[in-house]
Amino acid sequence: MTAAVPAMRVRDVSRTYRDGSRTVTAVQGTSIDIPEGKFVTIVGPSACGKSTLLNLFCGLDRPDAGTIETPADGEGPLLGRVGYMPQQDLLMPWRDVTGNAAVGLECLGVAPAAARAQATAHMARFGLGGFEHSYPGQLSGGMKQRVAMLRTFLCGRKINMLDEPFGKLDALTRASMQAWLLDYWQENRCTILFVTHDIDEALFLSDVVHLMSPRPGRIVLSLEVDLPRPRRYDDVVTSVAFNALKARLLDQLGRAA
């Protein structure tokens, strides 16, 4: 049996940039395969080059060395091929919820009215029913993140990168958003590349977890998370298998520090 074609194939990617007089190697010799339809997470401490890596993956930046390909999605430039949800929600305060969700589609050339109609159709599934015409200033933190997520997913990319989407939420909202995201992903089966510095979150959500080292960023450990799905938070985080995986990650982190 041959391995399935990965959604994204990253080979020996390095990126160095100048910061004043010194050169900073943000990412060095990184290789990852992101299988199609899988939930893949990159975990790492702050300033480990995660943001640099994401910029490379979505084509906003180019590597100094190495290649990034999307074999399942054909050849060509990366820019516009990968859905990207940045850390900040970046909702436009002058657009209502529907208008914000439609931003991505409009950038793809969909007419504003049609884009709004498509966004409206998904409001209920994203827990935004009844808030279609609210402005971002009227929403809670969790709802803002759901609008940003809808904006990302509506573009219909094969790969969606989510950069610490729940980082600023309180613990309860965070837990319900994680459960919601898993549900949504199981229904739609897009490829998700998730970034977080929270090990519990990474293990609970993912099929594969890659651990990055501090600068220069490299993948130092890759773990298959073979916990059964659908997962329930309470059951998962108390299970022996979960804690064994967590111990391996923590051990590796301790060694890197």
Add this chain to the structure above:
Amino acid sequence: MRAGIWPPVILGAAILAAWEAYVRLAHIDSLLLPPPSSVARFLVENAGIFARNGLNTLSELLVGFVAGVIVGLGLGILMQLWRWFRAAAYPWLVATQMVPIAAVAPILVLWFGFTLTPKAVTVALMCFFPVAVSTVDGLGAVNPELLRLLHSLGASPWRVMKMASFPSALPRIFSGVRVAMALSVVGAVVGEWVGSTHGLGYLMLQYENRGETSGLFATVAVLTAMGIILFFLVGWVEHLVLPWRRYAKETL
């Protein structure tokens, strides 16, 4: 503004009352300082004259204001899109504001005669600058992360301008427009002083020459009222155009 209309009305009435009392009790010559009551009487008795001339000034002012705002917006957008132009033009735009407008106005009369044009041009010369500066500042202040997001979605520079830069700059642009509106009253009057046959500025010169101090004060009152109404009209338009500002705690 939400505090209501009463505080300024009460303060204004108190000042007028004190003024009236001072003039009467100290027997001030009404040629030097007329009491508010005689200014008011003059205003009512000559309402037709003030309405006609006020309308003249208002039309000059509005033509100049609209032209100034359009030019200011255009220059601001151009300076934001084209760095070289910004570097080249910015010092010269500042220079235009250093030339005293009272010195330029006679030249404009020389060129355009006793028509509406020199007054409108005077107003526009004063208006365009705050709008241009606030447009450049506003367009440059967009969240760079938002720009990156739009680039990752493959948006063209024009779409980025339309979708993100311009709307996010609008509150700042409106601040510039409000300043421009306040300046335009001054511009129109200066334009009329140097050469006109009607308008509130012309009226002021007439009353001054005839020693009708009440008329002079009445004209100033009309001008002030016009300026205040126009200023708040701009605020009202801003409120209509930017409904989201009521909810935005932070600018993006």
